[in-house]
Amino acid sequence: MKLSVKFFFKFFLSIFAIFHVTLIIVLANGPSILGRLNPPWLIDYANQMGFNQTWNFFSPDPSHINYIHYLVFFDSNVGNSTTISAEVKEPVEGFIPEQLKTVELDSSKRRMLHAVRYMSLDESRTEKLMAPWLCKKFPGATHVRLKHILDILPNLDQASIDPDRPLEDLIQSKPYRTVEFDCPSSLEAPLTEIDEAGG
């Protein structure tokens, strides 16, 4: 009796092994026809368990230097004041990630670099997420301007022609999207305990 239970357990696990291994292989290239042919419940299972991943590290090409430059305006700084205040504050300038062009060794802070890349994959995210967040972060802000900047690195041929020329001279800075965002008045109340991690 014991043996048969073991046999059926092994049989069940074997079926599951075939199913699961096939799934993680197919979904590693999820956007392919095989991935799209999967029934929705299978995709739901993979999404729920975190296996619907494409595992693309530094691919298809490694990214260039990527950051967001922001300006936060208060009251009449931008000429379209929505609130009346006795005190007009100077605009606040900043960058995300804070450590702009050097590597961030603190792994937790480094996550903001990933956040910027995440925004760059779908530009509406900057407007949906980053802009309202900055409005919350700076109480009294009325307007936010964000520029997503890509510093394009020279290719190896260009860089090796003149090895003594500083690399910085060869980098092309390319602002590829600017977002203008009016802060909703309801967000002007300060939020408590906003950490500085986000720059």
Next chain:
Amino acid sequence: MIKFFKSQILQLRKDWDQFWFGDICLLQLALFRIVLCGTLFVMYLSRQFDAAAYFGEASFIPREMTLELFQEFYRMRIPWHFWPDSQAVWIHGFFVVSLLLLTLGIGGRAFMLLTWVLHMGFLYRNYAIAFGADLIGGGFLLYLAGTQSCARLSLLNWLKLKMPMPKQDLLTPFFYRMIQIQLCVIYAFTGFEKLKGGTWWDGTALWTIFANTQLSAWNFEWTRQFPAVIALLTFSTILFEIYFPVLVWVKRARPFLLLAGLAFHLGIAFTLALPTFSAVMLAPYILFLSKELFQQESLSKFSFQNLFRRS
């Protein structure tokens, strides 16, 4: 003819049985647990100080948009973050402590599963800040929850608070193999993805990484004077990632693959300041080492050849 096919099928069944349910070494699994959970503990201990900013009410991803931001194809139905954002710091703290306990071998399958749920909750609550190590670590943690990973190298054993070591069950070797296969899938597809990239094809991708001051831990500008070396390293990366999943199962090739992988990940840790990613990727290498090495009574019998004998 029928006899031949019958014997082949029987042999296949025997091999299948041996592969998925054969004896494995619990000590190897315990070492894997220590490296994986220890790495995740360090990584998330650092994140603890920013937990309010990333997962609290002040997060740049509002709670109601957490799942909405995913494309339909990648969207989970039931969010794992069951706690309110106001409690995120405390829950994250508990999660970090859980990882420490698991590193020490305190806990079991249910506790490991709970830790994985918390991991998934934080991962998907703010997916924008996810590292590769988070995604890979999550998968490994889930598989590990199916094994008797805390049976060996446990603080409880050392303190003699635990019952004698249990006999290996069926699930443990099964999930042990899943971890190995998952590693192979990750390597294969990260290699295939690179084949789509122009810079990987023309051998200059590593230059883009070295020149990117947001990624490189050191100033690697000087590497532009050695384009052939950059090309060699770029192509070696692709070849390694694509061939690892196949060759690591070949007994004779395995030592070379594991050594190449070790060098590759130490290189990533050193040049890109990504020690946690490297540690998460190197942790399953322990499961590819020869089990005989871990069954020896004394380290005096240690030999380099034993390290890689087929397990």
